[in-house]
Structures are given as structure tokens and as C-alpha cells.
Amino acid sequence: MPDDFLVARNPEEGSSLPYLVRIPLGPDGIVLKARETWPRTSKVYCHRAEAWPADAQIVERVPTRVCTSRGAAIDLVLDRGRENRSQFVLARAKGRQVIFWQTPRTAKQARPNVRIPTARPRIGDGPPDPAPAPLEILVDPYERYAWRFSRQQATTRKAPLAVGDYAVELDGRVVAAVERKSLQDLSSSLLNGKLRFALGELSGLRHGAVVVEDRYSRVFTLEHVRPAAVADAIAESQARYPTVPILFCETRALAQEWTYRFLTAALHEARLEHGAAFHLDELEAAGPVPPREPTTAEVRAWALAAGLPVSDRGRLRPEVWDAYRDGHRAERPDARGP
Template structure:
């Protein structure tokens, strides 16, 4: 399964065409080849995929699925792997934007992340669970990492061979699935067995109310119930890492 990107054979301000391997092939015109710094405006090509396209890039995909009004893709590569095509209506016509987690943030905090060493520590070693595929690296936080199977959580701190603190990392879709499926409460109870634990969601809280495939009120209620039942494990919405 591949995402194909070719030069647009038509005279257009959108110089590329993209073939999404879904529903027999969806052909879009696009402004660029990947949403690296900003959302990319697209619209339907209106013509079939050329028989002899001028291919610019072939991107192998791990997945390509439709989720409500968007199409989510995951590329089979370590960087620039996740993005989505969002289909919406504006001024009575269809509009399509190609975006990723970085470019969806309408308001980016114009701040520098702290780089100071944790107080009282010469070095902080963070244990990364072996099942974590795309792990945070903490390259600017004066911390080191090592891989090890954790009994709970994705990132942890060990003292005298005891797990003393953990963080469970979740994307918005993962959080929504865990809340609506009733699995989140059990996960929090597992995390609560560690002296210090938290769930970090890689999105802002308001993004819950923009989801289309599940009722936002259901998620908000489930989230509140989780925090009441397991108050020792906070769920933190962090827009950036």
C-alpha cells in the first residue's frame, strides 16, 4: 500500500496530484508533497489518475483509514509518518486540508522548552518501554534514556530497582478509544500502583470537542469519571512534548 505523489499534468496553482489508496483511489490536487510547516490546501482532481504519471514520491503506508470527516495515514518510516486529510465545508463548497499534529495547532506557544537539569540530580535516567515505537528522546532536557520492558506505562524512573514514577503517553484518538471503550479506568488503576504516575495526552483539551466519530459529551463525562475514581493519576493535556 502506497501514497503516490506525482506532478500535476494540468496547468494549475496546485502543482502536485496525490493518490490516496482508499475507496478505489482518491485523487487530489495538492500544494506540496507533505505538511511539514503548514497545512496543505487540496481539492479533488476531477480526473482519473494518469496512465503514465510523473512520480515525485512513493510513500509506503502502514495504514490508511477513514475516520469521520478525515482520512488518517501512517507512513512506514521513522520521521514524518503520521498525517491526515481533513474534508470540510466552507462557504458552501468542499475544502480539503492535508495536515499533521504539528500543523493543526492554530495557536502555537511561542516559548522555549526548559532545558535545565532536574533540581538536585546529577543525571536523570528515563526508562523507555520496549513496546514504545516512536519514543521521546529528551535530547535537550539533560536526561538519558534506556530501553527496558515496563510493567506499566511508557516512560518510567527507577530507583534501587523499583519503579517509582511512570508516564503513559496517549494520542487523542487513542484516548478517545480508551474512554469510549471503558478501558481507560482499568489503565489508570494499573498506573496507580506506582508511587507517582500520570497520563500525558499529546493534544489540547478542546480538541476532544472537535472529534466527529464519537460524542464529545460522552468523552468529557468518561474523562471526569476517570479522574474522580482514580484521582492519584492526573490526565494532562500537553499541546507539545
Template sequence: MSDDLIVARNPDPDSSLPYLVRVPLGPSGIVIKARETWPRESKVYCHRAAEWPEDAEILERHPVRSCTRRGPAIDLVLDRARQNRSQLVLTQARGREVIFWQSPSTAKQARPGVHLPTARAAGQVLEIVVDSGEKYPYAFGHQQATTTRRRLDAGDYAVELDGVVVAAVERKSLPDLAASLLSGRLTYALSDLAALPRAALVVEDRYSRMFKLEHVSGARVAEALAQAQVRFPSVPIVFCETRPLAQEWTYRWLGACLAELSAAAATRDVEDSFASAGDVAPARQRARAADVRAWARDQGLDVSDHGRIPAEILRRYESEQAAGSDGQQP
């Protein structure tokens, strides 16, 4: 099964989308119809295709470095130096699904808009669970949020999806951060946070003030902090200068997590909902120019010693080579 991005001609003459694109997502790849072969100058409108034709006329084939789905967005990176990054975004317009194919040169990072079975944080009141061990918790009085208090297994503030904690934030003052780093307590807290789908640690101070702490070496704290960040890369540590800013960041970050994870849950099986591309023949190795010229002369065809070989001669050569390899006996 090919892991290439493959562009073929749409065999439907009545379609306004002249290309079929096979995206290597999932076990068999998915198929979309597209207006262009790549989002070079503007977003490309796409739509689901019914199937990948068995006799597809392949126009382009590009090796893919990575193809990853993140909720309703599919990030696609080709294995080439330029025009290699793009994103397919599944969204809603006037009550129906549409797909836009965009690249960094045509649009900013996508903010997919999908109808979700669970509430999104954006535009709604966020329900935040506050750990009952917090002595002076954030009240979120200036944000659209309600709070409930109970014991959390990890973090001080969390949001839930379908009754399960999916994102949490650990809050630290700078002295508390330094003490927990040097004692090793923070290692255990970060380990618990890393087990969640999303987690972060917010510090109510500036990073520079770490080197002005009394009775403790700022260099030791900075070294321990760097080691913790390397050991637990999935848990970002954010310095927010003041307590109000840390509260605001916590609110925004938890809301973004809930929106992203809700979108991911709503589109968990999106690959299965597309038409499968099935098995696609691998690209044949490009013929050596010297071999083609030698073959052409044996056939009595006129070919120059240098420069580009005519496309018709290349097609005839590759067709004969393919026929010969298919007829070989094992």
C-alpha cells in the first residue's frame, strides 16, 4: 500500500472539482475531490469522493513525510524542500460539511468549526473542577466559568469530558516551585500530570525572578527546572508574571483543551467515514537516461545524446519494461 500523496484526474466530466487526491491517512488512505492539486495561492475547496477508480489516471505522486489527524484537521507534510506543508480542515458551512485544503502561505493556523456532541468552551460557561486541597483557589470571577470543588488526582484545576478529567493545570508560586523542584516533589506531580491527555504547570511570577530568590541558588533551581521540562515534555511550564494573569491563562488554556479534545472525540473515526483508496500500485523506479537512450536506439528511434528525453519515448520504454517484469516467471 503506497504512502504517497497521489493526485489523479477525476473521471466524472460533470464535476466542478477536476482532481482526485488520495491522502495516506488510515490503513487504506482516504479520497477527496479537489479544485487544485496543491494549495499554492489560496485555500482549495474539497469534497469527499465516492471511491478511488481502479484505472485512475495518476497525474502526480509525492512521497509523504508525515500525515497526522488532530481532531477535525489533517496535517500533511511532503518529503520535499518547498511547498511541503499543508492542512486539510473539516468544517461546517450552512449546515453541511466542507473541506478546505490550505498551506502556511494561504491561511493562518486553522480553527476548525464543527458541530460537536459535547459542549465547547468557546462562547459557553466553562465548568472547572478545583482541587479541594487548594487553600486560596482561583475564583474565575471575571471569566465565564463556574467551579466545583473536589479532590483531583493530578493538578489544581481541571475540566472534564463525558465525566472524565481530560486537562489539568498545576499552580505554583515561585518559592513553592523552587522548593518542590529541589526536594523532588515536583517530579511526582509532573508524572501524574503527564498521564492526562493534556496538562500544564503555571507559575505566578517571572522566570527572571528565579535568580533573585533568597536562601536558594537560582542556578540550581533553573537546572532542576530544565531537567523537569526535558523529562516531561508533554507538560508545559508557563510563567505568567502575576496571579491574575496566571488565572486568566489557566482559564483560556483549559477552554482550548476542552475544545480541541471535544473536536477530536467527535471525529475519532473520521478515516472510516471516507471512501477508501484501497491498494495503490507503488511508483516504479525512475529509468536511467542511458538505459532509455540505448533502448530507443535499438528500436530505431531518434534520440539525442544529451538533454531531455521525449515523454513519448519514456512512456514506451516504461510500458515495455512493465510488461516484461509482469511476464517474468517466479
């Protein structure tokens, strides 16, 4: 698999996408046509290219730190200080497949694309609000004093879990799990090595986490163990299993709320990945990119050159646009007015 992210000039003459980008994913990489070399001010439209040219004129070559596919998206992290994080997203527009290249600045993803049910039945006159289906959370039978999620739109069902204390499943398969710990249980399981095995099992899932019903500052008030040893064990465990976060949620109620929202979001992600309608290697040919529509200034300049009376500023009359379309219909059969 190529290690560098490449940007080159598109050798195709007359293309409105003047650049080629090569994503280092798969044995030969993925080649796309792009309008810009990087999404700086807005999302960049991309189009699938047939192949990388043998004599490509390279514009940029940057080493890649991370390049992974997740459902209908590709996450790309380049090995440079600025303009290093971006994402290629597959979507559908008007029945055709499109690709957009975006960065955190252009995406404006302040909240995850997850619908978390919060509606409650209305009290008083009038019909109640339509309630979404509650989230079903699996609870391990050996969990003592289990959370009931009575304040959340969720139901619980006891089921033996191979990993974690709370989980959600998709098509009969566990896709996310959470291990609950009190501070005392966390410290003892860290020092006797049990938590390391639990973290290893959780890391085998796409989504796993450990939730502690206390504050991190309380670690340094433990009396029957050396606090520094527990803090070191937490840091070592997190470094060894970086995909399984250890969350300190202060109270039982906050830990329960975080778990509910985490499992909801994880199930949503699992459904997206499971039901992705297409991937980059399955894209159908979308056809040539339509030509750019003329601007008002371009049409005004053409009209002046053709001897048509037009104003110096403002909107153009419909008959001017009709004359421009008629004059360019042979070279632009799909040209349209504003």
C-alpha cells in the first residue's frame, strides 16, 4: 500500500477538476479528481478517476500517519503540522453517488449525527408526543445493583455477556459494551491484573469503554493502597488499550447517563457501517462533471461584445440569458440560466 498522500495536476484537458489526489488505501490506492488541493474554505467535490497517470506532475507528496475506511467515509491524517486532518465522505445527491472532501473546519460537526431519544409523554390536555422506540440495553446477570436507566428512554434485559456489564447488540451480535466500576473496584482490579483482561476483551469490540462512578481526584485519597500505584496503573492500561477509554463520571447518575448516550451512539454507528449502501470500490461511474454555469459578469461581457443593450450592473433580462444559451447551445447543451 502506498505510504504517501499524493496531489498531482489532472492531465485531462478542459476538466473543471484540475487536480488528482491519490489516497493511500488498498494495494494500489484510490484516485480521485478534485477541484482543490485541500478543503480550506469549503467542502471539495471529488470524482472517481480511472487510474493514476504514469507521468503525473506531482504538486504535493505528504507522508501519511492514518488512513482508514469506516463505512461510507475515509479518515485521513497526514504527517505535517497544519492542514493534516481530513475526511472523504460518500453520499447520494439526486440519485447519483458523490464524494466530498472535508476537514473539521468545513464540516462544522458540533454534534454527532446521532438521534438520542429524549422526548417524554405530555402531561395535560392534548395527545402525547410520538415516542421513539426505546433503546434495549443488555445487562449481565452477575451485575450487582444494576442500573435501571429509569430516567432514560431505554429498557433493560438480562443476558449473559462475554465482555462488559452493559451492552447493545445488532442482529444478535454485541457491537458495544461498557464495564462499570466503583473506585474501590477499579483500584483492586487494576492492581490484581483483572482489569487488564477486561480491557483486552473490550478492545476486541468496535466500541468499548470503562466507566467509573467517581472523580479522578479521588484516586489520590485512597487509604488502603498507594495512590500513585493506582494512577500509574490507569495510565499504563490506557496507553496499552487506547481504543477503550476509562471515563471518570463523578456520580452513579452521571455514569449511567454517559453509558446510555454512548451505547445509543455506538449502535447508531454500527447500523451505519452495517447498512452502508456503497463503498469506494463499489462506486458506479457518475459520468462527466457538468460544465460550470456562466456568471452574470460573463454573460454581460458576451452581450456587450454581441451588441446587445445591457445595463452596467444588476440583473440581466431573461431575453439576454436566452440569447446567450442559444449562442452556446452547441458547445454547452446543458447550459441553463439562473
